[in-house]
Amino acid sequence: MRLLVGGGATVALAAVALLMSVEPRFPPAWRSPIHAAEQAERDLPALGLLWGKVRGWTRVGTGWTVLWQPSHGMWLVSAWVPDGPGEIKWRIDAAPWLPGVRLSRAAAEVLTAASGGVEQARERLGRRDWQVGESRLLGALPAGGELPSARSLRRPVILAVLVGLLLAGAVSRHLVPGVPSRGWRYSVFSVVLLLVATLPELPALAPMGFQPGVRPWVAELAFGTAAVLLLGALVYASQRFPATSGSPPVAWLPLALAVGTLAGRFEPAIWLVNVAGLTLRLPVLVGLAVLAGWLAGLAGNGLRELLRFSALARVVGLSLLGVAGVGFGGTWTGVTLAVVSAAAVERGWGTWMGMGVVWGWFFGSLWVVARWEAALWSVLVFVLLGCAVVAVAHLARADRSATSESPALP
Amino acid sequence: MFRVRYALQVLLAAASLVAAMALVKSRGVPGGVQAGALARAAFARLGYEPLGEPTATFEGDQELAWALEHARPGPAGVKLARGQGGAVRWRVMFPGGGEAQVTVDGVIWSLRRPVPSDPGPALFPSMARSRVEAAVAEAIPDPSAWGLVRAQSWREGGHIWQRGWYVGGAGELPSGWRRELELEMVGSTVVSWRRTVHPLGTDLGVVTGRMAELQLLRRPALLGLGILVIGVFVAAAESVAYRESTAISRGAAYGLVTAVAGSFASETLVAAPIQGVVAAVVIALLPVWTELPLTRLRFGPAAGVALAAVTLAGRAYTLGAGGWTPVTPPVPGDIGPIRLLADSWAPALVEEPLLRGALPALAAPIVGWWGAALLAAPVGALLHPLPTVPLAASFALELVLQVGLAVVARFAGVGGAVLARGTCETLVRRASFPVGSDWDQMALIGVIFGAVLLLWPRRRE
Numbered sequence: 015m016r017l018l019v020g021g022g023a024t025v026a027l028a029a030v031a032l033l034m035s036v037e038p039r040f041p042p043a044w045r046s047p048i049h050a051a052e053q054a055e056r057d058l059p060a061l062g063l064l065w066g067k068v069r070g071w072t073r074v075g076t077g078w079t080v081l082w083q084p085s086h087g088m089w090l091v092s093a094w095v096p097d098g099p100g101e102i103k104w105r106i107d108a109a110p111w112l113p114g115v116r117l118s119r120a121a122a123e124v125l126t127a128a129s130g131g132v133e134q135a136r137e138r139l140g141r142r143d144w145q146v147g148e149s150r151l152l153g154a155l156p157a158g159g160e161l162p163s164a165r166s167l168r169r170p171v172i173l174a175v176l177v178g179l180l181l182a183g184a185v186s187r188h189l190v191p192g193v194p195s196r197g198w199r200y201s202v203f204s205v206v207l208l209l210v211a212t213l214p215e216l217p218a219l220a221p222m223g224f225q226p227g228v229r230p231w232v233a234e235l236a237f238g239t240a241a242v243l244l245l246g247a248l249v250y251a252s253q254r255f256p257a258t259s260g261s262p263p264v265a266w267l268p269l270a271l272a273v274g275t276l277a278g279r280f281e282p283a284i285w286l287v288n289v290a291g292l293t294l295r296l297p298v299l300v301g302l303a304v305l306a307g308w309l310a311g312l313a314g315n316g317l318r319e320l321l322r323f324s325a326l327a328r329v330v331g332l333s334l335l336g337v338a339g340v341g342f343g344g345t346w347t348g349v350t351l352a353v354v355s356a357a358a359v360e361r362g363w364g365t366w367m368g369m370g371v372v373w374g375w376f377f378g379s380l381w382v383v384a385r386w387e388a389a390l391w392s393v394l395v396f397v398l399l400g401c402a403v404v405a406v407a408h409l410a411r412a413d414r415s416a417t418s419e420s421p422a423l424p
Numbered sequence: 425m426f427r428v429r430y431a432l433q434v435l436l437a438a439a440s441l442v443a444a445m446a447l448v449k450s451r452g453v454p455g456g457v458q459a460g461a462l463a464r465a466a467f468a469r470l471g472y473e474p475l476g477e478p479t480a481t482f483e484g485d486q487e488l489a490w491a492l493e494h495a496r497p498g499p500a501g502v503k504l505a506r507g508q509g510g511a512v513r514w515r516v517m518f519p520g521g522g523e524a525q526v527t528v529d530g531v532i533w534s535l536r537r538p539v540p541s542d543p544g545p546a547l548f549p550s551m552a553r554s555r556v557e558a559a560v561a562e563a564i565p566d567p568s569a570w571g572l573v574r575a576q577s578w579r580e581g582g583h584i585w586q587r588g589w590y591v592g593g594a595g596e597l598p599s600g601w602r603r604e605l606e607l608e609m610v611g612s613t614v615v616s617w618r619r620t621v622h623p624l625g626t627d628l629g630v631v632t633g634r635m636a637e638l639q640l641l642r643r644p645a646l647l648g649l650g651i652l653v654i655g656v657f658v659a660a661a662e663s664v665a666y667r668e669s670t671a672i673s674r675g676a677a678y679g680l681v682t683a684v685a686g687s688f689a690s691e692t693l694v695a696a697p698i699q700g701v702v703a704a705v706v707i708a709l710l711p712v713w714t715e716l717p718l719t720r721l722r723f724g725p726a727a728g729v730a731l732a733a734v735t736l737a738g739r740a741y742t743l744g745a746g747g748w749t750p751v752t753p754p755v756p757g758d759i760g761p762i763r764l765l766a767d768s769w770a771p772a773l774v775e776e777p778l779l780r781g782a783l784p785a786l787a788a789p790i791v792g793w794w795g796a797a798l799l800a801a802p803v804g805a806l807l808h809p810l811p812t813v814p815l816a817a818s819f820a821l822e823l824v825l826q827v828g829l830a831v832v833a834r835f836a837g838v839g840g841a842v843l844a845r846g847t848c849e850t851l852v853r854r855a856s857f858p859v860g861s862d863w864d865q866m867a868l869i870g871v872i873f874g875a876v877l878l879l880w881p882r883r884r885e
Contacts, residue, residue: 088629188662236640
């Protein structure tokens, strides 16, 4: 019965969270980065050089910045492709030592907008200059225009507070131990394995790792090594600082999901739209959400223990952090609310609440910013998957409780 | 039994001293003493007698030297880097005026004398040409291969100045390289010339590309160390909360030494004081981590000598197997003996307590001591590799060193690993510094310290 009530409340709150009119803070993406890349490959001139494979992408303003690099790594081709009609901006960055940093006639014509007016080339060390009428086009790269750049989303103060709370949570779980939850340990371990399995796709989310002169496999190896170290550290932390065991707070989770969804709609995590561009977006989203939820639970634990000395401090502290998160958190609003939610409930529920808010935050953010069909379906499956897992966990718990309460056999 | 063990220690001390001296002997950058005399003779040929004793500083173009070695494998490439390639050289400055660059093998690379008060009659460009060509013939070994590509003249300070640019093709350099010479004359006196080398892009690119790749691969290792430092600080908070016995004064002293060493080193992972604080916390926590092996300092330096020999042999093997690894050692920013000491010991003081102390202590409950030590090896291997072809050889060499240090840490503890790493680094880095007894002594400090510890009479157990 409680499950039905919880499920109904989830649906009702989710409907409210979704139907509420919100002015979008970021222009939504109406197509995937792969489609944007295909358009650039179709519409831009070849520039006289091999582009290589698509290595990564970033959402910038109303378009995608897509990056190509050939396997020898000597140059990068990047293009900003707007969602709608508009000029595609491109740029080539090449290794400075490259003798092949030589503009082709086609590239020179594009740069000078002089079709057929480009005359004789003059070969020089590391570059090729082109004579165009009375003026000379110096062939040193980078060539092309400046691409639009994404505005910084950093909130150093909020970030510092969250890191401090994580440390406090780690220490508090050691000093004030509870009954460790095997389920959360397995969950973290499982999603880390899931993310490791998706690692070959993930370097696309870090295009800044690809550099001219550095072969792409090396950049991917660096990313993979860093990811493995980070994920290994998280597995270690989940074993060493385990979440406290507790049943899923079915009555509270709809609220957490709705709060997260609203936070995502008001202040979407814009970086999630890059994740939505992956082919394996669903497992990656699930993995990231579980890890972020577990971390929110850990930080919430720290906050809870720090404010434990008086009831008033707890109310004031949680309210202040909640208000600060909503007011100044920017794209960190969802995380801040997840931490506050995890700290506000009893200890065994903290990780569940953190997870609920994060799940809603991911859902709300993607609903707002990733508007192409495949991404929307994945988002829907993502939220239904979360609800299903909670239902299964609750039923399993209820079943265990019923078994343990049955009278002992004589 | 005790006597036998002591005799073995004496033998170990003697062997490590002999091996270390063999590794240090005749290694180092030559030519520092001769550079002054060669520069003086070159100035004399221009009609200028420099006054006073010159100061010589070592400088080099790292990428150029390695590109030459890669383009011309074997001793020929090394010879070019030290000679006609002009990649490693001495800058000689006379106190009374006059400055020259002389390559390690004695080629005058550039020269600038003070402008004389009476530089002689001003010459028309056509008349100046024969004089310039005579000067060019003195500056380069094959003047017939060089040709004037551009000339410039202007009037300044009451004199006519002439400047000519000569291009000399590849010459002895690998195919596709280019040599240039710029020569200046005031009145009828040649006052300066300067040689430059333009490498073929692909030769330079292999080296700079590998260096950029290694720089990128260093980032995950730094991330790993960062995560480890977080773990250390959490462990420190726990030990304070549980009032565990820590070695605070020992940690503070160690941190101070680390910070001082870092402040003299040319490169550190993070700012020297931060390194000092991290090292201090790790050392202070060592008594808490009771599962770590006991420290036996006396075996560290001997192990360091063995590791240095293995490292140098590994590089020679890579070259012998058809791969490429730099022969010209990395050019230090400063050549003072203290720099050799700091550059070698600063990484040992910081990285060994973290990789051989903190990481095994924190991860051993989950993956065991050896598991944790082997986890530390790839992290350490990514921190300081040299460029090689293939790139994997670089990591293989570093991995051998790191696994060796893990073995040392197992049998001689964290302290033994610090001494082994410091000794190994000084012996390997010795080649980057000038020949001379000052640098030899600095390189042997760790080994001598180890020998003293090995020979120190101990109580019977």
